[in-house]
Amino acid sequence: MSGNSTAPRTTTTKPVERTEVAGAKVVRPGGVRGSRLAFWVFVTPFLVGLVLFTLVPIVWSSGLSFFEARGTLEASRFVGLDNYARFLTDKAFTNSLGTFVVYAIFIVPVTMAVSLGLAVLVNGLPKFQAFYRSVLFLPVACSYVVGALVWKLGLFSGLPSGVANTFLNTFGVDPIAWLNSSPYWWVVLVSVRLWLQVGFYVVLFLAGLQRIPQVLYEAAMIDGVSAGFRRFRYITWPQLRPTVAAVLLLLLVAAFQAFDEFLNLVPANPATRPPLVYLYNVALGAQRDFGLGSAGALILTALMVVVALLQTRFFGFSAAEDRNKRTRKNRSEARR
Amino acid sequence: MTTLQTAPRPVGEARRTAIRTGGNVARYSAVTIVSLLFLLPFYIMVKTAVSPAADIASRTFVLWPSEPDWSSFSRVLEDPTFLRSMVNSALMAVVLTGGQIVIAAMAGYAMARIPNRAAKPLFSATIVVLLIPAATTFLPNFLIVASLGWVDSLRGLIIPGLFSAFNVFLFRQFFLNFPKELEEAGRLDGLGYFGVFRRIVVPNTLAFASALTVLGFVGAWNAFLWPIVVAGGGSGAVTVQVYLSSFLTAQTFDYSGLFAAALLSLVPVLLVFLLLQRWLVRGVAETGMGGT
Numbered sequence: 001m002s003g004n005s006t007a008p009r010t011t012t013t014k015p016v017e018r019t020e021v022a023g024a025k026v027v028r029p030g031g032v033r034g035s036r037l038a039f040w041v042f043v044t045p046f047l048v049g050l051v052l053f054t055l056v057p058i059v060w061s062s063g064l065s066f067f068e069a070r071g072t073l074e075a076s077r078f079v080g081l082d083n084y085a086r087f088l089t090d091k092a093f094t095n096s097l098g099t100f101v102v103y104a105i106f107i108v109p110v111t112m113a114v115s116l117g118l119a120v121l122v123n124g125l126p127k128f129q130a131f132y133r134s135v136l137f138l139p140v141a142c143s144y145v146v147g148a149l150v151w152k153l154g155l156f157s158g159l160p161s162g163v164a165n166t167f168l169n170t171f172g173v174d175p176i177a178w179l180n181s182s183p184y185w186w187v188v189l190v191s192v193r194l195w196l197q198v199g200f201y202v203v204l205f206l207a208g209l210q211r212i213p214q215v216l217y218e219a220a221m222i223d224g225v226s227a228g229f230r231r232f233r234y235i236t237w238p239q240l241r242p243t244v245a246a247v248l249l250l251l252l253v254a255a256f257q258a259f260d261e262f263l264n265l266v267p268a269n270p271a272t273r274p275p276l277v278y279l280y281n282v283a284l285g286a287q288r289d290f291g292l293g294s295a296g297a298l299i300l301t302a303l304m305v306v307v308a309l310l311q312t313r314f315f316g317f318s319a320a321e322d323r324n325k326r327t328r329k330n331r332s333e334a335r336r
Numbered sequence: 337m338t339t340l341q342t343a344p345r346p347v348g349e350a351r352r353t354a355i356r357t358g359g360n361v362a363r364y365s366a367v368t369i370v371s372l373l374f375l376l377p378f379y380i381m382v383k384t385a386v387s388p389a390a391d392i393a394s395r396t397f398v399l400w401p402s403e404p405d406w407s408s409f410s411r412v413l414e415d416p417t418f419l420r421s422m423v424n425s426a427l428m429a430v431v432l433t434g435g436q437i438v439i440a441a442m443a444g445y446a447m448a449r450i451p452n453r454a455a456k457p458l459f460s461a462t463i464v465v466l467l468i469p470a471a472t473t474f475l476p477n478f479l480i481v482a483s484l485g486w487v488d489s490l491r492g493l494i495i496p497g498l499f500s501a502f503n504v505f506l507f508r509q510f511f512l513n514f515p516k517e518l519e520e521a522g523r524l525d526g527l528g529y530f531g532v533f534r535r536i537v538v539p540n541t542l543a544f545a546s547a548l549t550v551l552g553f554v555g556a557w558n559a560f561l562w563p564i565v566v567a568g569g570g571s572g573a574v575t576v577q578v579y580l581s582s583f584l585t586a587q588t589f590d591y592s593g594l595f596a597a598a599l600l601s602l603v604p605v606l607l608v609f610l611l612l613q614r615w616l617v618r619g620v621a622e623t624g625m626g627g628t
Contacts, residue, residue, distance in 0.1 A: 035450055038529035042446035043458060045439045049499030054465050057476035064479070073483055121367050126360065134613060135371040138378070141605040143558035145577045146598045147377070149584050153591060154380040159395070163380065166397035195377065200620060207621035257471040260560040264584050276471060276561070283475045284565060293475045300472040308467040 058298075065294035070287060083295035087282075092270065093296070096278040103274060104255040106190045111251055115198045116244070119205030120232065133206060137199035144196060144260030151192040152179060152265055179265060185272055192261050197254070201247055208243035212236065249311045256304065275300055385409070385595040392591050408592035409600070417571070418597055421579035425557055426604065428493050428575060433552040435498040437545050444507025445533060449519070459508065465501040474565050481566060488570030493563060497556075503548060506623060510544050511537075543615075544622075550612045551619035557605055576601045 065083050067075030087093055122132050139147075155163045158177035165175040178184045216235050225234060237244075259276040266272045273281075279300060283293025384392065386404040412418050447455045447462075470477075477496050478487075486492030518540065522532040563575040574582075580601060583594050609616065 034528055036452065039446045039450040039452040039454070041530075042442040042450065042533075043454075046443035046499055046504060047458070049439065050461070050465060050501070053477065053480065053496040053499060054468065054473075054501075057473065057480045058468075060479055061473075061476035073479060118367070118370060121363060124363060125367065132367050132371060133617075134609075136374055137613075137617070138609065139374060141554065141602060141609050142377075143560060143577050143580075143601070145558075145560055145580045145584065146381075146601065149580060149594065149598050150377045150380055152584065153594070154384055155377065161394055161397050163376070163397065195374065199374075203617055203620045207617075253469070257469060259471065263560075263564075264581050267585055279472075279475070280565075284478070284568070290475070290479065294479075297472060297475040301468055304469045304472055305467045308469075 058301075061294040061297055064291055065298055067291050069291040069294075070289050073290065075291070079291070083292045084299065087292055087296045087299060092273070092278055093275070095270065096273050096275045099272060100256055100258070100274050102186075103189070103258065104252060106186065107193055107255050108248065108251045110190065111194055111198060111201060112244070112247060114194065115201035115247075116205055116240075118198065119202045119209055120236065122202065123206060123209045133203065136202050139195050140197070140199045142196060144192075145264055147192045147196045148261045148264035151188055151261075156188045156191075182271060185266060185269070188265060189261060189272065192265070193258070201251075204247060205240070205243060208240050209236070212239045249307075253304070253307065253311075256307075381595050381599050385592050385599055387592055389592075405592065408590075408596040411590075412593050412597045412600060415597075417574070418576075418579060418600075421574045421576040422601070424490065424493070424573055425575040425577070425601075427490060428559075428563075429553050429556040429604075432494050432497050432556045433549050435494070436500045436503055436552060437549050439498060440500055440503030441507050441538075441541065441545060442533075443504045444509075445511050445537060447504070448508045448511035449514070450529060462501045462504050462508075466505055470497075471561060474561060477562075478565050487566060487568050488572035489566075490573050492566045493573045493575070497562065502623075503552075506548065510541070514540070543618075546612075547615045547619035547622055550608060550615040551623065553608060554605055554616070 064073075064075055066078060066080060068077040068079050068083075069075050118136060122129055122136070125132065156178040157165075158175065158180065159165065160169065160175045162175070162178075164178065168176070176184050178188050212235070216239070217231065220231060220235055225231060256274075257276055258274045259280070262272060262274055262277050263280070279293060279296045282289055282296055383398075383400060385408050386406055387398065387401045388403060388405045391398045391401045443462075446452070447459050481487060481492040481496060484492075486495070514537065518536050519532050522536040527535060558577065559575070560577045560581065563573075563578050564581065567574050567578050576597075580594070580598055583590075583597075
């Protein structure tokens with residue numbers, strides 16, 4: 001009896017232990033009931049959108065790029081790689097790449113220097129930092145269209161009453177027809193973008209500057225490094241390098257995608273036609289050549305993806321990433 | 337502008353030393369001059385908007401019209417096309433930004449916190465999409481919108497932009513660092529995934545989401561490339577940027593009206609700037625993206 005009674009007891013206790021272990025597992029991720037349903041409910045809206053408005057358009061466009069399709073969405077005649085060849089050998093396209101290079105050579109270093117300089121300046125102010133930051137950030141509120149409007153009709157109007165011409169007149173310079181004369185149109189195109197985007201990068205740099213541990217400056221002080229320039233050279237600049245690298249690439253990508261101010265300020269000037277404006281004219285201009293445009297869109301997209309891959313390879317996704325080791329770790333996990 | 341100032345407290349000592357040092361005088365002069373340059377275009381906008389025709393036609397620069405004429409504002413506000421474009425822009429900016437945030441927050445949360453074998457491949461797909469710039473794919477997107485019959489419509493303007501891989505990426509990173517204890521506490525109280533998300537995760541994500549929303553709103557309001565592509569020369573879904581642009585390229589002669597319209601187009605964004613500046617700055621610093 002006693003042997004019999006103990007045997008069932010052990011068998012009953014064992015399953016209890018097992019269910020307890022199983023119960024503990026339930027709390028851990030992986031076992032909560034409804035997790036599969038929840039996952040798909042949360043992810044589906046994004047997934048559907050991704051397929052419908054990213055995947056399908058790109059697949060369709062790649063298909064269309066092998067056909068002739070002018071003014072219609074229907075592919076009319078198979079032309080193989082003709083569209084690609086036509087796009088790549090078009091003088092206007094190679095010129096547009098040249099335009100981008102010239103434009104980037106000016107806008108990227110200038111924006112970089114001005115926004116970094118202003119950020120260091122504002123960061124060094126004992127008071128009213130927030131006020132000046134707000135003023136410098138204010139142009140970010142304006143669209144490129146508004147900027148183009150003020151630049152074309154106000155600041156750089158070709159009339160003697162334009163602000164720039166009035167200013168130059170005090171030095172005896174004759175009125176300049178800014179948007180109609182080379183190379184002066186570059187002054188207009190570069191300065192409008194400078195005004196519109198500097199505030200954004202000042203805020204980015206200020207965030208970067210404020211993350212530099214104050215201890216470093218104090219240590220430098222003890223070591224006798226107190227002068228402004230040396231402080232910048234030996235502490236600020238090295239500490240800020242990740243932000244600088246990220247901003248450099250953001251500026252480069254933004255310059256490659258320049259469109260708004262060019263279309264509004266110099267719509268018909270072939271000498272100032274960046275790649276996107278050229279593509280816009282091909283695809284949605286008078287010809288509405290969707291086949292050629294598709295080939296062009298894929299070529300430009302491929303170019304940008306290569307740049308973006310280099311960017312992620314070397315610098316991470318954004319300035320925000322570089323400061324956050326934790327997220328960096330997560331990303332490398334995700335990559336694996 | 338002065339409203340942006342965060343209540344300057346006159347800390348006597350600090351202030352006196354600040355004024356005494358020559359370095360600070362130079363700093364303040366430099367930054368003030370640059371600030372005035374940055375404000376110059378705003379002054380030009382207001383000045384031109386209130387200039388009577390005679391002042392606009394003047395051969396010399398007029399500092400401020402002797403008789404400011406504010407009627408340009410009422411003239412623009414009576415233009416139904418302008419009002420329609422403002423409504424379109426507002427609808428687009430609000431729905432687009434709101435939708436983007438909700439969709440991205442859900443997807444980002446699932447990828448970060450709901451265990452599923454599909455999470456990793458989905459995240460990889462998101463990263464791949466992230467690399468494809470929206471600007472260069474305007475034609476492929478236009479093709480699909482055209483085939484759906486959405487050209488020159490609000491649907492075409494808004495729906496294709498609702499799915500932001502970048503926001504999903506940001507939300508996933510955010511949720512990876514979200515304290516697990518909070519979720520577990522909710523689960524012990526008997527909440528399922530949806531309950532935990534609604535009652536615990538969302539309330540604790542509002543600050544982060546606000547930063548992204550404010551930044552997104554400004555970007556959407558100021559967008560130009562996609563709105564002009566979708567508008568396709570029609571009048572069904574013209575945003576205020578496309579409206580302004582149409583006058584700019586068509587050589588208008590009503591300068592004061594055009595500048596008044598430009599100023600009015602700034603009002604919503606300026607309101608956001610004044611009221612939500614903190615979120616905006618945080619959004620810029622946290623994402624390092626935005627604008628175009």
